[in-house]
Amino acid sequence: MGEELKQVRTHEVIGTLNKGIGRLEQEATAEQIAGRGWNLLREDLSLPAAVLYGDKMEHNLRWMQGFINRYEMKLAPHGKTTMAPKLFDMQLEGGAWGITLATAHQVQVAYAHGVRRVLMANQLVGKRNMEIVAEMVADPEFEFYCVVDSALNVDQLATHFRERGLRLKVLVELGVPGGRCGVRDDSQLKDVLDALDRSRGVVDLCGAELYEGVLKDEESIRSFLRRACELTRHLMTEGRFARTPALISGAGSAWYDVVAEEFAAAGFGDAVEIVLRPGCYLTHDVGNYETQQQRILKSNPIAREMRSGLVPALHIWAYVQSIPEPELAVMGMGRRDAAFDSGLPKPAVHYRPGSASPQNVPAHWETTKLMDQHGYLKIAPADDVRVGDMIGFDISHPCLTFDKWRVLAVVDDKFDVVDVVKTYF
């Protein structure tokens, strides 16, 4: 797998018409771009630009892998966050067990870039989507799991894969009332298990899965996780699993500590492989995930021992393009450039081209509104800020920021562009 991914890293080509990069006369590989000497502060990039801080990403990568290792669990980072095969590569080389994804298209992208173990933490529905997965599953080197929560879907999958002489590995998804997908009760579970009985030899039940992030309070989450553990134990006792060890998987980017604690407390030992799948840790944020991280660093014993935490590793850099009122700087950055669904981008650092180095922004600066291509930054009349100044913004919610960028520049601590990451949304 490493070899194929390295080939991707070398051969991936960056086109000339992407936003947020420097001058390219023709398509170039990231390696070629890294040799061009672009520097963010020397204004070699067209702003707005999404900028990844390489050292901080690597710190986050090591932190999360270390955390999961301490629990002796497996990490399958949710790749939907970044949809960047080069970052999947980093995560796999860093020790990840596989990559989690959400759709057939996303799996196709990962497979095309050499990823050979995927947990699709979602139902596989529809003819073309099943075809996409069937083509990959025909490759014996490819290990793939998706989830099921209805008898009808199991029957549809069985028909599709039986016709092609293929087998499909699935996990049964548990849900909660008012939640998203997943079986709610024993009656729904029985329907799914009956359908799995009908499709024996085609659709193989390998474990159980849940997404605890639909719940908002810790006690409900712990109780949901215990239900998943009980179910897994029950299905194992009944000899329902076609895989040894069985799989159990949970954990978004907010509650992975609680998931690790509960799954560890279940004491499965070697009988169950536990797969956690946070995705946002690589870049982290300054919104919801930072709030959760503070909670984790206080309450989780392993995190406390690790003596560091995740750090924000992604900025959106933009120019001040107009200061039409003493308390308003209009930024060249909008809803096309940064997530706005769980908090607006927060101004972090301010740089005037030609000056020595970026400075932290005054605490009273605040993004008050985003339009498609503009951001409203509240300033004070006496602030030293002017048209043409550059501001780096922290973001909330990496998922909906990454998907606004086809390429992201990776910079070192001197703001030299040392790599370019390409996304496939």
Place this chain on the structure above:
Amino acid sequence: MGEELKQVRTHEVIGTLNKGIGRLEQEATAEQIAGRGWNLLREDLSLPAAVLYGDKMEHNLRWMQGFINRYEMKLAPHGKTTMAPKLFDMQLEGGAWGITLATAHQVQVAYAHGVRRVLMANQLVGKRNMEIVAEMVADPEFEFYCVVDSALNVDQLATHFRERGLRLKVLVELGVPGGRCGVRDDSQLKDVLDALDRSRGVVDLCGAELYEGVLKDEESIRSFLRRACELTRHLMTEGRFARTPALISGAGSAWYDVVAEEFAAAGFGDAVEIVLRPGCYLTHDVGNYETQQQRILKSNPIAREMRSGLVPALHIWAYVQSIPEPELAVMGMGRRDAAFDSGLPKPAVHYRPGSASPQNVPAHWETTKLMDQHGYLKIAPADDVRVGDMIGFDISHPCLTFDKWRVLAVVDDKFDVVDVVKTYF
């Protein structure tokens, strides 16, 4: 211009790893794809998919061009909405004067695809962004305008373009208190005009521009427009313009009728070329722009005479992937696939694979929530809907829907895929 754009149409290549398309073993042109016989209802596309209805887009194109023609004004559709050069091509062939854009990157995309008249209705700020524009402006075939609202920006532009022996055409942008960019008062205006005096022969003032969409009520908008007309007349009298006729430009997608009425009432005659720049009309929506369209069809005399209006021409199609509760269908479509900033996607048509044709959905179906990759559809327990059914959703706000798709399928009235449109966000 037509010739170059046709070459684009022929040569544009669609990659194999895009979401929302059918099976491609290798890169293909849209023409090749049109010949493959893909059909949406036969499930040849991987859902979720963004689907454009070709006939409806062409109706909208003719409607808006007809409306603007009746006012004897020019149409420069805002290309930021779609960022699809193939649609720019349609618009220019349909009679558009030029394309409006918002950023240097967007202008670069349009230029690379053969567009040769651009109004960048935004300030041009930053070294690399100025370089991008300077390279294009060096082409005598390329007619380009951007806007200015500060003396500092005018000075920065003058320095950049003077060093390169180039000239830059600008419009002065007017703004309103509490609005976005644009000069607020005579004192700011005087500063900008003084800077323009200093940069004579380099930065050429060609007219005035405003964006009325920052205001919410018609009377304020009319008053803002009259101010722009007065200013234009005043600057003309003072001999400030380096262009004859002078340019005046306004109009987003919501108030273009009011802008047309006020600019017409100014009675400029041949002395001023009037450029309107709605962008969302091509696909329209069922949200804010539909509300505005209803107002326009009632109140504007020309629209009343035209006896038809804009129609929604874009659906996001997705599968029902789970029905875990009697009143909840979970859709395979989320914030990664559809705009959610001014209303959630509205279920419009329902199709069960293998059945005769799509049916309108019951009036009580409603999207209640979007997550990154999922949508919550409220249904009633007795509704005939099941996992694997396809639902086409109308959208609110085309801009933030287009930017979630790298390719959109164009279908005819039989849902055959007859073209593919590529975007460059």
